[in-house]
Amino acid sequence: MTTYAFDEDRHAIIAIQETGPSRAAATFAYVRRDVPADAIRHLAEALSRLSAQVWRTYTHPASAADEQGADTEGRRRAQNREAFTVVEAALSRPNLPSGGVLEVAYNPVEESAHRVGRALHDIGDADLSKRVRAEVRAELGAIERAELGDLSGRARQALALTRADASPVQVQAADKILDADPFGGPGLFKDIEPAAAAIAAAHWLQAAADVTTEATGYAATEILQEADNIEALAHETPTLVLEQLELGLSPYETITTLIRGAMTVAEGRIPDLNELLEHVTEVEMLARQDPGLRFALLKELRTTPLDPKRPAHGLLEDLLGGIRGCWLIYQEDASEDDGDFTEEVRAEANAHRDRLT
Structure with a gap:
């Protein structure tokens, strides 16, 4: 999974990826100086949690569950993987508090994406939101390649993980x-x-x-x-x-x-x-x-x-x-x-x- 951190000196978000024998770090977004540090830390934490949830669909695939069928662990894992299709919408149009009530998605992948979307909404930077959406698309694409046995590029993160199944x-x-x-x-x-x-x-x-x-x-x-x-x-x-x-x-x-x-x-x-x-x-x-x-x-x-x-x-x-x-x-x-x-x-x-x- 990718871990995101706030570089206070440069006011930037860094993506840190473990690829088996080593780690790689890169800056993927600079943030306006007027954005509070706590808001950026909150976004970095939400991105890390989203990455952990989507990579869990790789390490814990539905095929490796002991039980399959309706209302089983296998079906829940399949639903988590299917939630990839709603991640971008949740980033762009997250559930927001209304009348003191916040709707929380039951699916952990979807809810993690809503959390990132809410963090972006609070910051209110269109360019940052665009960069984050591209970053998340790249992460999802890496998982899709890893599932097919292609560990090139960003998918090399799979080398650091233990999977309950094998390609x-x-x-x-x-x-x-x-x-x-x-x-x-x-x-x-x-x-x-x-x-x-x-x-x-x-x-x-x-x-x-x-x-x-x-x-x-x-x-x-x-x-x-x-x-x-x-x-x-x-x-x-x-x-x-x-x-x-x-x-x-x-x-x-x-x-x-x-x-x-x-x-x-x-x-x-x-x-x-x-x-x-x-x-x-x-x-x-x-x-x-x-x-x-x-x-x-x-x-x-x-x-x-x-x-x-x-x-x-x-x-x-x-x-x-x-x-x-x-x-x-x-x-x-x-x-x-x-x-x-x-x-x-x-x-x-x-x-x-x-x-x-």
């Missing part, structure tokens, strides 16, 4: 990068939306684990724990991914389920209450055998295996570490007759490309 275009682009380098090239972080990159990385991790299992005899779900004895790596999450893949889930199902759960935790909710209760019950049973374990086990209990602040980015890093872990075991335990790890993984991944469709 097939981006998944295929990530797969090509991993085909060139199964350990992951810098393009995975600079050019690919992180959830899509993690889906492709899960496919390549499965290929790496299968190759390593064939060469060493280790079970796929044992490899990374063994690799941790050679070189410290975050083995828990990629092992969990391998377990889910071995059960027959696709990389898409496995990765989006983990990411959506972490996004739910980030909002202060429990993604799967039944699973959490099962873990608590298991801890209590173990504690009966050894009461001293109870506190230690409860400390390890987590509502998500991912970092809720950056679930897709952290998961991608762990999956690439998992591929390296497979290589470590392959190097140490494979016989001299085994071939080149990279070429074998590439062949295995390409032979099972249908996992990504």
Whole structure:
């Protein structure tokens, strides 16, 4: 999302965009010197809130909701996305107080646009209003491109976000990068939306684990724990991914389920209450055998295996570490007759490309 700030020295509004590895800042509007600073700060805050709401339709698409149909989360998300069509009208003709009453739109995207419109109405600068409308159109256009998998220009903001779904275009682009380098090239972080990159990385991790299992005899779900004895790596999450893949889930199902759960935790909710209760019950049973374990086990209990602040980015890093872990075991335990790890993984991944469709 874009964050807007007031530059008091130049009496201007600055747009700050995070684009993954870095941030970019640009001045998009100078404001008349006679406009009070508080009015400009209010406009900047309203623009930031609008940007957050419209980008939320990208990170939380209707397709990723658990429930669809009338009066469900899926339908509400769809309505938020549909509100893009009324944003410009709300900027130009916002709901204004009348007789001490203010009509507030139920839709958060629409209401955020009305707030920007009211801030512009209070300032009363036609040129500033024109610039703001153009700025908002550019933001909406960036989201529309990101939804299609085009992360050029302003749409590169998607690189800094975690999405509960993934563009097939981006998944295929990530797969090509991993085909060139199964350990992951810098393009995975600079050019690919992180959830899509993690889906492709899960496919390549499965290929790496299968190759390593064939060469060493280790079970796929044992490899990374063994690799941790050679070189410290975050083995828990990629092992969990391998377990889910071995059960027959696709990389898409496995990765989006983990990411959506972490996004739910980030909002202060429990993604799967039944699973959490099962873990608590298991801890209590173990504690009966050894009461001293109870506190230690409860400390390890987590509502998500991912970092809720950056679930897709952290998961991608762990999956690439998992591929390296497979290589470590392959190097140490494979016989001299085994071939080149990279070429074998590439062949295995390409032979099972249908996992990504």
